[in-house]
Amino acid sequence: MCDYDNAIFRLATETEPEDYTGEDGLLYCGNCRQPKEAYFAEGKTLFGRDRYPKECDFQRKQREEREAADREQKHREELERLKRKGFTDPAMREWTFGNDNGKCPQMHKAYAYVECWEEMKATNTGYLLWGMVGTGKSYFAGCIANALMEKEVSVCMTNFAAILNDLAASFKDRNEYIARLCSFPLLVLDDFGMERGTEYGLEQVYNVVDSRYRSGKPLIVTTNLTLEELQNPEDTAHARIYDRITEMCTPVRITGENFRKATAQEKMEQLKTLLNRKESL
Numbered sequence: 001m002c003d004y005d006n007a008i009f010r011l012a013t014e015t016e017p018e019d020y021t022g023e024d025g026l027l028y029c030g031n032c033r034q035p036k037e038a039y040f041a042e043g044k045t046l047f048g049r050d051r052y053p054k055e056c057d058f059q060r061k062q063r064e065e066r067e068a069a070d071r072e073q074k075h076r077e078e079l080e081r082l083k084r085k086g087f088t089d090p091a092m093r094e095w096t097f098g099n100d101n102g103k104c105p106q107m108h109k110a111y112a113y114v115e116c117w118e119e120m121k122a123t124n125t126g127y128l129l130w131g132m133v134g135t136g137k138s139y140f141a142g143c144i145a146n147a148l149m150e151k152e153v154s155v156c157m158t159n160f161a162a163i164l165n166d167l168a169a170s171f172k173d174r175n176e177y178i179a180r181l182c183s184f185p186l187l188v189l190d191d192f193g194m195e196r197g198t199e200y201g202l203e204q205v206y207n208v209v210d211s212r213y214r215s216g217k218p219l220i221v222t223t224n225l226t227l228e229e230l231q232n233p234e235d236t237a238h239a240r241i242y243d244r245i246t247e248m249c250t251p252v253r254i255t256g257e258n259f260r261k262a263t264a265q266e267k268m269e270q271l272k273t274l275l276n277r278k279e280s281l
Ligand SMILES: [Zn+2]
Pocket: 029, 030, 031, 032, 033, 034, 056, 057, 058, 059
């Protein structure tokens, strides 16, 4: 909307005590010394007025600041909503690029995934994050989830222990529950392969994975299983699940430093220092 259109809605110019009238008879801003009104073209008038209000630099700057603050506030609220909806464990909120200790050599692939999200989405490409326990696979996936949420992409990060729990609790609404999991543009299934065992469990896992596959939306899986185990399933029940996953997810071997071990090591060091200090007293 241009200033001229604005005039129809806003006939009065907002004045401040420091404003003054310029030589041309228009009101000037005492802050930025720009006119806060303008004459209608060719001496025309509207509702008996020869001039209309005009935004000066100072007013524009104030308006832009106000709008930016509003946008930021809306973004924070949306982010909070996405995190509350998408994370099954509040600890996942902290698994961010910003909190990363830099010890995972594959982390650039997490950045790349976020960077190329539109392409990943369009081509239905996910990651199969495998490697030893405690190498930071969940953290890696959490970084992607958090960074996409920052972009206001809706992500669900959960694990099969939670899914099987929910499915057992909601006997009636199973399809609805699985449909909800498939509604997220990105689904992250943490700790896949821990639910091995019961026929019922495997059936549900297959239902979730197959539904996700048919939804045409990407899936990221973290697992302690080796790629070899995934490529050589023990029976057909496992085979059909693994086949789906390996078709949808590009394998990435995570070789990050064992976070839990590092923490244990640090605790040991602290204890040693403490004991040494005691001895020297
Ligand atoms: Zn001004």
